[in-house]
Every structure is written in structure tokens, then in C-alpha cells.
Amino acid sequence: MKLKEYRNYFIEKLTPLYDAMEAESFFNITLEELKGWKRVDLAMKPDAVLSSDEITKWNKVLEQLEGQKPIQYIFAKAHFYGLEFEVNENTLIPRPETEELVEWIVKENEFKGNIKVLDVGTGSGCIAVSLAKNLTDATVSAIDVSVEALAVAKRNALHNKTDVNFIQQDILAAETLPQTFDIIVSNPPYVRNLEKVEIKENVLQYEPHLALFVEDNDALLFYRKIALLAKGNLSPNGKLYFEINQYLGTEMIEMLENFGFKDIVLKKDIYGNDRMMAAMV
Template sequence: MLAKDYRNQFIEKLTPLYDVLEAESFFYIILESFHKMKRIDLALHPDFAFTDQETYKWNQVLERLEKEIPIQYILGETHFYGLEFEVNENTLIPRPETEELVEWIIKKNEFKGKVKILDIGTGSGCIAISLAKNLPDAEVFAIDVSEKALETAKRNALANEVAVVFMLKDILKAENLEHDFDIIVSNPPYVRNLEKEEIKKNVLDYEPHLALFVEDDDALLFYRKISELAQNNLNEKGELFFEINQYLGSEMINLLEVKNFKEIELRKDIYGNDRMIFGRK
């Protein structure tokens, strides 16, 4: 079948569930993954056709998209901060907003030379690995409560040719951290149950709830615990970075003030939501 004809059928089948632009973006993501072709390549080769075997493979992906399984899980990969990462049901799919957090840390520390960094709740390892890749003199550590997530993160570090020390730890039960650090960063669970109705089905049904949700009555549980640990295990003038719930910016400022952090800065993401915060010990 001609790829351009299949493209039209593919988009038509998905438009009851996704808007046209998203359905079209899925087609080109898969085209690049399966055939190493970009949109322009297909335009330049209008006679390019799928074999029967390739069409069968495409149809399998289409069926899973119709069940609203995230395309990143279907393909088993995603891109984050210019790097490729394996993702699966044990890890969250990295978001563009988190790339902004990584960018902030890099810009603040790119000329500091040797710094020791800890990423808490690393998941796929996207934050820790991106920092290790872009701050080559840094010593990077990463913690997660999920053994399976850490296995994925270790494979991602190997694939991206960086050294990260991964540790299995439940941060909520930690009395202290093994080392002192110059930078602690975390993108912990922060979605309240009351916000579930805002979450798309493909996230709610397939991404790990352990990494997403907190109880409504204690939404800052992880932030409070990590801030306390940071008070003990950040070096003098050390930096604390969080990705946060967009509705809890003022509460986060208050939390860091109570924990005696200085130079507190709340930043918005590309969508105009309060999304990341910084404090200095």
C-alpha cells in the first residue's frame, strides 16, 4: 500500500479519539521510528509503499492507539532534551515542561565544573541522564522507589553513554541521604486525586500512578520530606529544584520559606503554568 494512502486512512481512524494534528503527528513519529523517514522524505517520495508485513505492523500500532495507549509506550521510546530514552509502564513519559527544569539547572551550573547532583524519583532517568550528558564534570546520583524503573534508567544511562549512580530507596522513609550534594532536583508525584478529571485517559489508564498521584489532604508530602533532607544534605549555598503542581505555587514558596531556603524563585512553563521552583540553602 502507498504510504500516503495509508496515512489518510490512519488519520481518519484516529480522529474520533484525537484531533487531526495529533493523529498526523503520530503517523510521522511512527514513520520515523519504523522507516527512518521524516515528513519531507515522504513528500519527496510519493510512490513509497509499505510491504504487507509493514502494513500489518502499522495496523498493530493503530489498534493500540485506538485503545489510547500512549504512543511512547507502544514504540518503547521517546525523546527528551535531545536524547533518546526507553520508556515503559514502569516509568512516566517525560514532558516538555521537565525539559525546561533541566535547562534551568544546566544554565545555572554549566560553568561551575565539578558539582554533585541528586535526582530524587528518577523514573526513566531522563533528568539525571540529561544533566550528566550536559554537565560532563558533574557527579550524578539518582534515587527511585521502583526497582523496575531503576532497571530502565540504568539501560538509558548506558545507551546515552553517561555515568549515573542509581540507588533503590523510598525517600519518604529515608532518615538522611548517603552523601552531601551541591544540587538536589526532584519531579515527585504531585497530582491530587481531585485533579484526576483533568488527566487524559491515556495518562490515567497507562502511566504509573505511584509516580503521579498524592492524597488531596497532603499534596506537598514529597516536597516537605525532600526539603527536610535537603537542609541536612545540601552543601552550603546548595541548590534545590522542584517540578511542581501548577495550582500550588504559593504553597511551595511558603514551604521553602518555612524550611529556611533563600533566593526562592517560582517559574512558569511554556504553557504559562507555575511549574518549577528554586531555593538556595
């Protein structure tokens, strides 16, 4: 079968589940992963033929996409803040909103040098590694409860040539942090069970619920604990950054005020949702 014919078949099979643009993006990603080709290569070689072995590999990818497995998990990689990260079912797939949080931190701190940074609930390590890559002379540490996630994060730090100190720790059980930090950042679990109806099926089926969901009656569980630890472990004028549940901005401001934080800023993401916060100790 000609590759361009298979392309039509591939997109046609996926369009009942995904919009045409997303289906085409899946084809282009698969083209690059399985054949090492860009779209322009296919345009330059319109009569290229897929062997039976190649069709078998393509069909396997197609079958997984039809089962709504995220393409990042199929190829075990995701791109975040200009870097490539390994991901699997033990780690969340990095989101564009989280890139905005990293961008905010980098812009505010890129020229400070020699600062100590802690990422709480690091998962794939995307925040910690990106900050280590982009903050001059920063010392970056990262905590996660999951041994499996930390193994992925360590490989990502190595792959991206960064030095991050990884710590296996249940943050909810921590009485203090290992040292004083200038920046503490976290994108903890914040989706309430009542919001599951808004979550895409591929996320519910494949991404780790441990890193996503909190109980409806205690949605700020992780934020309270991290804010409490930050009060005792941030340096003078140190800063706490959070990615947050878009529906709980007001509650987050109130909580941080109750802890005595100052200069609290609530920021919207590219979609217009309340998504990020920063506060000084």
C-alpha cells in the same frame, strides 16, 4: 495499498480521538519507526506500496493508538533535552515542562564544574542523565523506589554515555541522604486525586500512578520530606530545585520558608503555569 492511501486511512481513523495535527505526527513517527522514512521520503516516493506484512504492523500500531496507548510506550522511546530515552509503563513519559527545569539547572550551573547532583524520584532517568550529559565534571546520583524504573534508567544512562550512580530507596523512609550534594532536584508525584478530571485518559490508563498521584489531604508529602533531607544534606549555598503542582505555588513557598530556605524563586513554564521552584539552603 499505496502508502499515501494508508496515510489518509491512518489519520482518518485517529481524528475522532486526536486532533488532525497530532494524528499526522503519529503517522510520521510510525513512518520513521517502521520504515525508516522521513516525511520527505514519502513525498519523493508517492507510489510506494505497503506489503501485507507491513500493513499488519501498521494496523497493530493504529489499534494501540485507538486504545489511547501513548506512542512513546508503543515504540518504547521518548526524546528529552536532545537525548533519546527508553520508556515503558514503569516510567513516566518525560514532559516539555521538565525540560525547562533541566534547562534552568544547566544554565545556572554549567560552568561550576565538580558539583555533586542528586535527582530524587528519577523514573526513566531523564533529569539525571540530561544533567550528567550537560554539566561539566558533575557527579550525578539518582534515587527511585521502583526497581523496574531504575532498570530503565540504568539502560538510559548507558545508551546516552553518561555515568550516574543509581540508588534504590523509598525517599519517604530515608532518614538521611548518602552524602552532601550541591544540587538536589526532584519532580516527585504531585497530582492530587481531585485533579484526575484534568488528566488525559491515555495518562490515566497507561502511566504509573505511583509516580503521578498524591492524596488530596497531603499534596506536599514528598516535597516536605525532600526539603527536610535537603536541609541536612545540601552543601553551603547548595540549591534545591523542584517541579511542582501549578496550583500549589503559594503553599510551596510557605513550606520552604518554614524550613528556613532562602532566595526562593517560583517560575512559570511555557504555558504560563507555576511549575518550577528553586531555593538555597
